[in-house]
Every structure is written in C-alpha cells, then in structure tokens.
Amino acid sequence: MTMTSRDRVFVAGHRGLVGQALVKKLREKGYENILTRSREELDLLDQKAVEAFFAKEKPDVVFLAAAKVGGIFANNTYRADFIYQNLQIQNHVIYSAHLFGVRRLVFLGSSCIYPRNAPQPMKESDLLTGELEITNRPYAIAKIAGLELVHAIRMQHGKDFFSVMPTNLYGPGDNFHPENSHVLPALIRRFHEAKVSNAKEVVIWGTGTPKREFMYSEDCADAIVFLAENIKKDFFESSALGKSIYSHINVGSGQEVTIRELAEIIMKFVDFQGALHFDTSKLDGSMRKLLNISLLQDLGWKGKDSLLEGVRKTCEYYNCLNK
Secondary structure, three states, rough: OOOOOOOOOOEEOOOOOHHHHHHHHHHHHHOOOEEEEOOOOOOOOOOOHHHHHHHOOOOOOEOOOOOOOOOHHHHHOOOHHHHHHHHHHHHHHHHHHHOOOEEEEEOOOOOHHOOOOOOOEOOHHHHHOOOHHHHHHHHHHHHHHHHHHHHOOOOHHHHHHEEEEEEEOOOOOOOOOOOOOOHHHHHHHHHHHHHOOOEEEEEEOOOOHHHHHEEHHHHHHHHHHHHHHHHOOOOOHHHHOOOOOOOOEEOOOOOOEHHHHHHHHHHHHOOOOOEEEOOOOOOOOOEEOOOHHHHHHHHHOOOOHHHHHHHHHHHHHOOOOOO
C-alpha cells in the first residue's frame, strides 16, 4: 500500500514554500486527514516534543519539508546554524516516524547534495562522487545525512521510506528576504524596489554566467505526491537503479537558464527600466546545477509550468507584475 485518502498525513514544514504547495495538492487530491503544526505548536528541534506528537497523532504518512533554508549569502554566513538545525530536524522527525510506526515517509533533500563538478545533468548515482560546493557545504552535508538515515532505516528495518531531491524552487509563499532568500525571489524583490525608488541600476552578485534550474513550487508538489502515490515498496531494488545504495529520486524541470537571463526575465515582468550591474567581486557558487530527471519522467510524470509562466505567477503573488 502506498497512500489512501483515509491516511493521516503529516506535512512537516507546511508554512514553507514547498510545504504550502504540498498541503494544497494533497487537498486537491482528496486527502482530508492532513496534520500540520506551526513552529510555535511543535518545535522540531525538540526531540521529546516531536516524539510526543508522533505518539499522540500516529500519522500514517509523513512529508518532511521542514528545513532551515536560504540563498548563497545565508548558507555561507550561518554555516553552523544550517548544519546543526537541519540535522536536528531530520533526526527527530525521521527517527520518530520509524519508532512510532509511520508507514511511508518522503524526505525532501536538495540538489546541492551533488558534487560541484558533477557531470551535467546530475544523476542520482552521482551522489558522493566528488567535492561539494564550499558555500553551501554544511547544508549539503546535513541533507546527505538525512538521505542516508532514510536509506539506512529502509535497509535495516524494511521501512517504506524514500527521499526526493528537488531542484531550486520558487513560487507563492516564497521567502523574499533581501539577504537570506534564494536568487529568484531575491531578484524579484530587488527589481521591484528599484522600480519603486526609480533606481538607475540593480546590482547582482557574481558574473551572471552560472546556470541554474528552477521549478515552480506547485509543480514540485505535484511530482512529490505523484511519487508518494505510485512508487511501490520494492521500487528501488527492482527499478533501473538495480540493487542501489540510494533511495532518492531527482525532481526538477529539466530546463536551465543563466542568472543573467533570469534577471532579464524578471526585469521585463516588473518593467524595470534601469541597468543591470554584475558585482564580480562576489561569489558565483557552482557554475551549473541541472538535475537528470529521466527516472521521474520514466515513471510517467510531466511538469506543467514553464519558467516564464512560473515567474509571472510569482511576480503577481508579490504584487509587482506590470500588467
């Protein structure tokens, strides 16, 4: 059994970008017993509180979307916070799910788990084959540890737990903080504020040449729920992965764009008339991060929103779309 409409489904991190999209998608598909808890109601950094929640609520299915996340500035600045808090959240939720009889758990990782110089596009089997990108290494190591814990519980205890590796996500409910957000929402805010203040230019970190893959959050949620509903328990042993030492699936759009091209798209939607200035003294990060999504596609899932449509919707959500 994978999932049924009667299942008690706990979405950890339901206020985050992908968590919001997951709750919306699950409700659209008829799941009525959705469990959510705010940080004030349940601190996932508190092991005893997490165990008490699982003992009382007894969820059947868990989507672990809760994490401390941020862009290149936040990852590089708050390195200790990123590795410590993510390890704690993952350990508490994943192991409590095991201890208290959760039937199926889906852990959300990040494409930064792959080596910075991995062949492009990056396959699931590229994990642990090279050095990580230094700017987000603590976060990546935490996510790799979560991935390994999920796989270890699967192997040792036969639990139906697996992981998904989403690419860079964006959409309604994103974090638009000027320093701690990811590149796409940060650029939306920067161009909007520049337009409102009649600034002559917008400064963008780096050279603008790195390529990134972006996926609309509701597309990602659709893919994750699709996998949770369709993957059989023995999939990772019987699929094209063979007797794999991994139990994760890449989730992405399969399309990439340079940071300069992304800035130009947002610039047009916001209708900013000034200039672009690239601050080459700042770090670029990895030059390319494209996921190989052939496994996801072979399972029958196809995305819906193009980058242009997704950015348009996100600008509209932020109330800065020039109509």
